Amino acid sequence: MSDQIVRSYKGTDYIVTVTDDGKYDYAGTVHKSLTSIAQEITGQKAISGPRFFNQTTVKASPKAGKEKATPKQLVKGCGVILDSLVVKLNAIDDATLRTQVGTKIIERIETEIGLEYEDEGEDEGEDEGEEATA
Secondary structure (H helix, E strand, O other): OOOEEEEEEOOEEEEEEEOOOOOEEEOOEEEOOHHHHHHHHHOOOOOOHHHHOOOOOOOOOOOOOOOOOOHHHHHHHHHHHHHHHHHHHHOOOOHHHHHHHHHHHHHHHHHHHOOOOOOOOOOOOOOOOOOOOO
């Protein structure tokens, strides 16, 4: 049995069937991506199909997963995500709230990837226990 994705949009239920080969059947037409279906339904070109259909994990074609992203591709992807976050943060009018949200984002990233920083309070060139002379 194939999986179905149902999305209500403007009072209409849209049903997409995930085929055995990882493609998507909508209204009798097979699509390679959810994005093309979301574009057809909404009429918007700049729309994410997985986001429109509330799919955090989407069945991929059999080819997916065989090639891993290169470090350069990962950095580029992170840059796109960070650009989006900066735009959203800058849209917050309240500077205090913007700072709080930005701090929470940074804390979450640090927690997720296990970043730890050494104390940066020491001045360069000073040995522990020595006082700087003026």
